[in-house]
Amino acid sequence: MSAPILAVEGLTIGLPAGGDRANAVEDVSLAVRPGEIVCVVGESGSGKSMTAAAVMGLLPKGLPVRAGRVLFEGKDLLRLAPEAFRALRGARIGMVFQEPMTALNPLMRVGDQIAEAFRVHGERGDIRSRVLALLEDVRLPDPPSIVDAYPFRLSGGQRQRVMIAMALALGPSVLIADEPTTALDVTTQMQILRLIRNLQERRGTGVLFITHDFGVVAEIADRVAVMQHGRVVEQGEAGRVLNAPGHPYTRALIAAVPHGRARPAEVLSPEPVLEVRNLGKSFRRGGGLFRRGSPVLAVSDASFALAKGETLGVVGESGSGKSTLARCVVRLIEPERGEIAFHGTDLRPLGRAAMRPFRARIQMVFQDPYASLNPRRRVGDIIAEGPITHGMPRAEAVARARELLSLVQLDPGAMDRFPHEFSGGQRQRIGIARALALEPELLIADEPVSALDVSVQAQILDLLDGIRRRLRLTMLFITHDLRVAAQVCDRIAVMQRGRIVEMGETARVFGAPEHPYTRELLDAIPGKAWTPPLQAA
Amino acid sequence: MTFWRRFARNLGAMAGLAILVLVALMAVLAPVIYPFSPWEMRGIPFMPPGEGGFLLGSDSLGRDVAAGIAHGALVSFLVGGVSTVAALVLGVTLGAVAGYGGGWVDDAIMRFTEFFQTIPSFVLAVVLVAIFTPSITSIVVAIAVVSWPPVTRVVRAEFLSLRSREFVQAAEVLGRGRIAIMVTEILPNALSPIIVLASLMVATAILLESSLSFLGLGDPNLMSWGFMIGSGRSVIRIAWWMSVFPGIAIFLTVLALNLVGEGLNDALNPRLAGRRGALPT
Numbered sequence: 001m002s003a004p005i006l007a008v009e010g011l012t013i014g015l016p017a018g019g020d021r022a023n024a025v026e027d028v029s030l031a032v033r034p035g036e037i038v039c040v041v042g043e044s045g046s047g048k049s050m051t052a053a054a055v056m057g058l059l060p061k062g063l064p065v066r067a068g069r070v071l072f073e074g075k076d077l078l079r080l081a082p083e084a085f086r087a088l089r090g091a092r093i094g095m096v097f098q099e100p101m102t103a104l105n106p107l108m109r110v111g112d113q114i115a116e117a118f119r120v121h122g123e124r125g126d127i128r129s130r131v132l133a134l135l136e137d138v139r140l141p142d143p144p145s146i147v148d149a150y151p152f153r154l155s156g157g158q159r160q161r162v163m164i165a166m167a168l169a170l171g172p173s174v175l176i177a178d179e180p181t182t183a184l185d186v187t188t189q190m191q192i193l194r195l196i197r198n199l200q201e202r203r204g205t206g207v208l209f210i211t212h213d214f215g216v217v218a219e220i221a222d223r224v225a226v227m228q229h230g231r232v233v234e235q236g237e238a239g240r241v242l243n244a245p246g247h248p249y250t251r252a253l254i255a256a257v258p259h260g261r262a263r264p265a266e267v268l269s270p271e272p273v274l275e276v277r278n279l280g281k282s283f284r285r286g287g288g289l290f291r292r293g294s295p296v297l298a299v300s301d302a303s304f305a306l307a308k309g310e311t312l313g314v315v316g317e318s319g320s321g322k323s324t325l326a327r328c329v330v331r332l333i334e335p336e337r338g339e340i341a342f343h344g345t346d347l348r349p350l351g352r353a354a355m356r357p358f359r360a361r362i363q364m365v366f367q368d369p370y371a372s373l374n375p376r377r378r379v380g381d382i383i384a385e386g387p388i389t390h391g392m393p394r395a396e397a398v399a400r401a402r403e404l405l406s407l408v409q410l411d412p413g414a415m416d417r418f419p420h421e422f423s424g425g426q427r428q429r430i431g432i433a434r435a436l437a438l439e440p441e442l443l444i445a446d447e448p449v450s451a452l453d454v455s456v457q458a459q460i461l462d463l464l465d466g467i468r469r470r471l472r473l474t475m476l477f478i479t480h481d482l483r484v485a486a487q488v489c490d491r492i493a494v495m496q497r498g499r500i501v502e503m504g505e506t507a508r509v510f511g512a513p514e515h516p517y518t519r520e521l522l523d524a525i526p527g528k529a530w531t532p533p534l535q536a537a
Numbered sequence: 538m539t540f541w542r543r544f545a546r547n548l549g550a551m552a553g554l555a556i557l558v559l560v561a562l563m564a565v566l567a568p569v570i571y572p573f574s575p576w577e578m579r580g581i582p583f584m585p586p587g588e589g590g591f592l593l594g595s596d597s598l599g600r601d602v603a604a605g606i607a608h609g610a611l612v613s614f615l616v617g618g619v620s621t622v623a624a625l626v627l628g629v630t631l632g633a634v635a636g637y638g639g640g641w642v643d644d645a646i647m648r649f650t651e652f653f654q655t656i657p658s659f660v661l662a663v664v665l666v667a668i669f670t671p672s673i674t675s676i677v678v679a680i681a682v683v684s685w686p687p688v689t690r691v692v693r694a695e696f697l698s699l700r701s702r703e704f705v706q707a708a709e710v711l712g713r714g715r716i717a718i719m720v721t722e723i724l725p726n727a728l729s730p731i732i733v734l735a736s737l738m739v740a741t742a743i744l745l746e747s748s749l750s751f752l753g754l755g756d757p758n759l760m761s762w763g764f765m766i767g768s769g770r771s772v773i774r775i776a777w778w779m780s781v782f783p784g785i786a787i788f789l790t791v792l793a794l795n796l797v798g799e800g801l802n803d804a805l806n807p808r809l810a811g812r813r814g815a816l817p818t
Contacts, residue, residue: 330710352715359712372703376725386711434707 004031004071005206006055006093006174011068013050013059024050024063026230032174032206037197039209039217039238042227043253043453048210051227052178054078055208056095057085072174091121094167098179100159104151110162111147117169134165138195157188161195168199175200178210185317186480190524193220212454214257215483218242218527226250243533256458257532260483260525262507263490273442273474274306274329279338281321281328298324299335300498306442311468311475313489313506315482315521321498322478323367326446329476330364331355342442360390363440367447369427373419379405379430380415386438397437404433408463425456429463436467443468444476449484461488482525486510494518543804550800556793560786564610571604575760579604586778594778596769602778605760606786612761613790616677616746617739623681625735628688633719635689636696647693650686658683662745666754673756676749680742691734695727729805733798740794747787762787 013025025047032038042048053059055070057077070077072093077085089095097103105113114131128147135143138161151159160180167175177196181189197220200207211217217224221238226249234247245251279302282295299321306312314322327333329340331347340347347358363386366372373382383401388394402412408429419427428448435443445464449457465488468475479485485492486506493503494515502515513519522528544550573579578599579591586594586602593603635646653661662679669675699705700723708722747763749755755764762783769779 327706332706332709356712359710362710364707364710366703366707368703372707374704374708374722374726377721385708385713389711389713389717431707434711438711 002033004033005073006030006032006208007069007071008051008055009069009071011051011054011070012066013047013054014064014066016062021229023066024230025054028068028227028230028232030208030225030232030235032208034173034206035201035204036222037200037207037209037220038223038225039211039221040225040227041211041214041217041253043212043455045229046227047230048212048227049178050230052095052176052208052210055176056089056093087121090117090172091170092172092174094170094172094175096160096163096167096175096177096180099183100156100163101183103163104159106151108150109147110149110151110154113151114162114166114169117166121170123170130169131165134169135162137168137199138162138165140165155188156184157191160184160188160192164192164195164199168203168205171203172205174206174208176208176210179212180209181216182212186482186524186526187317187520189216189526190219193526196220213526214242214254214454214532215526215528215530218530226253242530253455254532256455258458258461258481258483258487259532260486260510261531262486262510263488271308272305273308273343274476275339275341276305276329277303277339277341279303279325279328279335279340281324281333281335281337297321297498299328302338302495302498302500304493304500304503306474306476308441308474309472310491311477311489313477313479313485313492314495315479315485315492316495317480317521319497320495322480322495323446324498325495326364326444326476326478330362330444356390360386360438361440362442362444363435363438365428365431365435365443365445365448368451369424369431370451372431373427375419378416378418379422382419382430383433383437386434390438400437401433404437407436407467408433423456424452425460428452428456428460432460432464432467436471439471440473442474442476444478446478447480448477450479450481457484464488482510482521494521540804544800547800547803549796550803553793553796553800556789557797560610560790560793561614563607564614567604567607567611571601571607573604575605575608576600583772583776585776586782593782594776596765596776596779597772602765602782605765606762606783608760609762609765609783610786610790612673612756612759613743613746613787616673616680616761617742620677620680620684620742621735621738623677624685624738625688625731627681628685629692629724629731631685632689632692633696633724636693637700637715637719637723639697639700643693646689650689653683654686659745659748662749663752663754666749671749671754671756673759676746676754676756679749680745683745684738684741688731688734688738691730692727695730696723699723699726729802732805733802736794736798736801740791740798743787743794744791 008028008030011025011028012023015021015024028051030038030040040048040051054065055077065078072088111128111131114134115127118127118130131147132143135146140146140158140161154162181192184192193216196207209220217238223236224238224241225232225235226241226247227233228249234241234245234250241250242254245254279299281299282297284295302325304312314325316322324333328335335348338348342358342362347355380398380401383404384397387397387400402415405412405414410426410429419430422430448464449460452460461484467473477485477488489506491504492506492509493500494509494517495501496517502509502513502518509518510522513522579601580589580595580599582595582597582599584591584595586592589595591601591603593606596602631646631650635643662683665679665682666675705718705722708718746761747766750761750763751767753767755761765783766780769776773780
C-alpha cells in the first residue's frame with residue numbers, strides 16, 4: 001500500500017466557550033492515499049465539514065486548533081506560513097464546495113474564472129486552450145461557447161462541473177469535496193459522482209469526500225470514516241463498513257437509511273377522497289407594466305385520484321412541479337385550469353369563506369421545520385390555533401394540543417416553550433401535531449423529511465406511518481428521494497417538467513418502469529447496488 | 538433578559554438613553570423648578586449666562602432662557618411622540634395591507650405612497666401648518682402626514698417577505714382569517730425594524746417641529762426650542778446664548794434618539810450586529 005499523500009493526525013479544534021461541547025473536532029485521524037476516495041460521513045454537527053475546512057486552512061476565526069497535524073507531502077499545513085500555504089492551495093490541493101449556485105463569481109466569465117486559477121499560480125502560455133481542454137475533461141457541452149458564458153447561464157450541475165474544472169486545473173494531488181452533490185438533483189448528482197470517480201481514476205488524485213448520504217458513500221467510496229460528535233467512531237474499507245458495521249452508531253445510522261424496498265400496497269376502499277382532473281398552473285416570468293412576461297408551465301394537465309387510506313407519492317426533481325401541485329390542492333396557489341374534487345366538491349372555484357370548512361379536512365406538513373413554525377409564538381398556541389379558529393373553546397383546544405404532543409412523542413412541557421428551543425426533528429413533530437389538530441382526512445406532506453438528518457428522518461417516517469394507520473389518513477406525499485417514496489407510498493406518480501409521466505403501484509413502478517425518465521431516475525439513486533443490511537440497530 | 542443585556546452592552550445606546558431620561562426629567566420637573574410661564578418677563582433683557590439670576594441668560598424681553606428650555610422639552614416630546622404614533626398607525630396599516638394583499642391593492646397603495654414621497658416633506662409640512670393655522674394639533678398632524686411613507690415602505694417589504702414563509706402558509710392552510718394572520722403571525726415578526734424606525738422618527742419629528750417654530754409657524758401659546766432659536770437669530774452677535782443653548786438641547790436630544798435607535802437595531806438584529814466567526818453547519 002502506498003504512503004498517504006494527505007494525513008490528518010490527532011486533529012483537535014476547539015469551540016468557543018459556551019458551545020454544546022468543548023471541541024468541534026476531537027482527535028481525528030484520517031489518511032488519503034493517491035488514487036483513493038475517502039468518504040467522511042456523519043450527521044449535521046458531527047464536525048465533518050470542520051475537518052475539511054481545517055485541511056484547507058479555511059477555519060472560521062475564533063476556532064483554535066488545539067492539537068494535531070495535517071501532513072501534506074511531508075509538510076504540516078497547520079504550521080505553514082500563509083504565503084507557503086497559498087502556493088499549495090489551488091495548485092496542489094483542490095477544493096469543491098457544496099453550493100454551486102454561489103461558489104462562482106456571477107460577474108466573471110466562466111473561462112476567466114478557470115484561467116484565474118492558472119494565473120494566480122504563475123502559469124503562463126496558452127491558458128485558453130488549457131481551459132478548453134479542462135472543460136472538455138469535465139464533459140461540459142460545447143466548451144468554446146461555455147468559456148465565454150456567464151455563470152447565470154449554466155445549470156447547477158454545469159456550475160459544479162466548472163467548479164471541478166477549477167479545482168483540477170493545476171493537477172492537484174488531493175481534491176477535497178465538501179458535499180459537492182447535496183444541492184443537486186439525483187440525476188445530476190449521479191453524473192457528477194461518475195465524473196469525480198472517472199477523473200480521479202485517470203489522474204490518480206486522492207479525494208477527501210465529505211457527505212451525509214450513505215447512498216453516495218456506497219457509490220464512490222474506497223474507504224469510509226464515520227464521524228459522530230466530532231470524533232471518528234469507525235474507519236475502514238467501504239465494503240466492510242457498509243455491510244458489516246462494527247460501531248453501534250454506524251449500525252444505527254445504516255439502519256436508518258431508507259431501504260427503498262417497496263411496501264406492499266394495501267387493499268383500498270374504492271371511495272375516492274380526492275380526484276384531481278387536468279390541473280394546470282403557469283407562472284409568468286419577467287414582464288412589467290406594459291409587457292406580459294413569458295409563461296412557464298409549472299403543472300400541466302395533472303390528473304390523479306386518491307382512495308381513502310391510500311398514500312400517493314409524487315416524485316420528481318426540482319422544478320418538476322411537485323410542490324406546486326401540492327400547494328394547488330390546499331389552495332395556497334390558485335390553479336388556472338382543471339378540477340380539484342374533494343369528496344365530489346370542486347374546490348377550485350371556492351372563495352376564502354367557502355373554502356373554510358374544507359380547510360379543517362385537508363392539512364399540510366411543510367418541508368422546512370425551521371421556517372414553518374412562527375418563532376414568536378409558543379408551541380401550545382401554535383398547535384391549538386387551528387381548532388380555535390374553527391370554533392373549539394380555548395380550554396378544550398389546549399387539552400387537545402397536550403394530547404397531540406404525546407401522540408407525536410413530545411413532552412407536554414413543550415407547550416409553553418418557543419420553537420427555537422427544539423431541534424429540527426422535534427420541530428417537525430410539532431408541525432405534524434399542528435396539522436393533526438384539526439383531525440384532517442387528507443394530509444399533504446411536502447418533503448417532510450428532506451431537511452432532516454438520516455436518523456431523525458427514519459423516526460419521523462415511522463411516526464407518520466403509525467399515525468396514518470391509526471387515524472386512517474389519506475396522504476399525498478411529495479418527495480425527491482425515491483428510497484423514501486418506495487418505503488412510504490402505495491402508489492407513485494413521477495413528475496417531469498410539470499407533467500405526470502408515469503403513475504402506478506410502487507412495486508410496479510420500481511420493478512418495471514415504463515417511462516424512460518422513470519428509468520433514468522431509478523438508475524440515478526446513489527448506491528443502488530448496495531442494500532443496507534437488515535439488522536437490529 | 539437577553540435583549541436588555543445586548544442593548545446594555547452598547548455604550549453609545551446607554552449614553553443616549555441616559556440623555557433621554559435627563560431630558561424627560563427636565564420636561565416633567567419644569568413646572569416645579571420654574572413655577573412660572575416661560576413667556577413671563579423675569580428681569581433685565583440680554584443678561585449673559587450666570588448674571589442677574591439667569592442660569593443660561595435672558596432674552597431680548599427679559600425672559601429666562603433656562604426656563605424656556607425646560608418647558609420646551611415637554612413640547613418637543615409631545616410633538617415627537619404623538620406625531621410618531623399617528624404616522625406609525627397610518628404607515629403600518631397601509632404597509633401591512635399592501636404587503637399582504639399584493640396585486641392591484643399593493644400597486645394602488647404604493648403609488649399613493651410615492652405621491653407623498655415626491656413632495657419635499659418640509660415644504661408640505663409648512664403648507665399644511667400654514668393652511669390649518671399654527672397650533673400644536675396642526676403641527677402634529679402635518680408632521681405625521683409627511684413622515685408615514687417610509688414606514689409603509691419598510692412594513693410592506695417585511696410583509697412581502699414574511700407572507701411567503703411557511704409558517705404563514707401553515708396559518709393559511711389552517712383557515713385563519715386575513716386580519717388574524719396579519720396581526721398575530723406576521724406583525725410580531727416584523728416588529729424590530731418598526732421599533733428602530735420609530736425611534737429615529739421621533740428625532741426627525743422634533744427637528745421638524747423646531748424648524749417650523751424657527752420659521753414662526755409654531756404654536757403661539759407654547760414655548761419651543763425652535764421658536765427660541767428663531768427669536769434669537771437676529772441678535773446672535775450680541776446674545777449668542779439665546780440661540781446656542783436651545784440648539785444644544787435639540788442637538789443632544791436628537792443625537793440621543795439616534796444612538797438609542799442604533800442600539801435597538803443592534804439588539805433586535807443580533808445577527809447583523811457584526812458578530813463574526815459564525816460556525817459553519
